[in-house]
Amino acid sequence: MQDEARHVTFGRMALREYYPQLTMPSVASARNSWSRRSTLCATASNQAEVWMRSGLPVDKLMEYAYNSGSMQSFRSRLFTRIVPILKEIGLFGPKVQKALGDMGVMEYAKIVINQLIATT
Secondary structure, eight states, rough: HHHHHHHHHHHHHHHHHGGGGGHHHHHHHHHHHHHHHHHHHHTTTTTTTHHHHHHHHHHHHHHHHHHHHHHHHHHHHHHHOOOOHHHHTTTTHHHHHHHHHHHTTTGGOOHHHHHHHOOO
């Protein structure tokens, strides 16, 4: 998680000055990309493909994994930084907000990223 936090922080530093210079179509494209990536981040560890290939009940196991304490902790630690940074750098459009809302991580948009970084 520390390694991922460094990646997110580097992206924040690099992109917060880059995105305001983009054209509106480029910003829209970046927002679409981030809504897909956010969904992939949230589901990356659900192991659905493994369960499907092994013949196990995929839906039940995905629900179990999604609601497990370890996955809740993973999503919390990951999106505590990603959500406020997406907001800060200007990629908090409707599609991104919908994707984050569908994942149940929109409450992290209230975080002031500078304060979070100062305390970690």
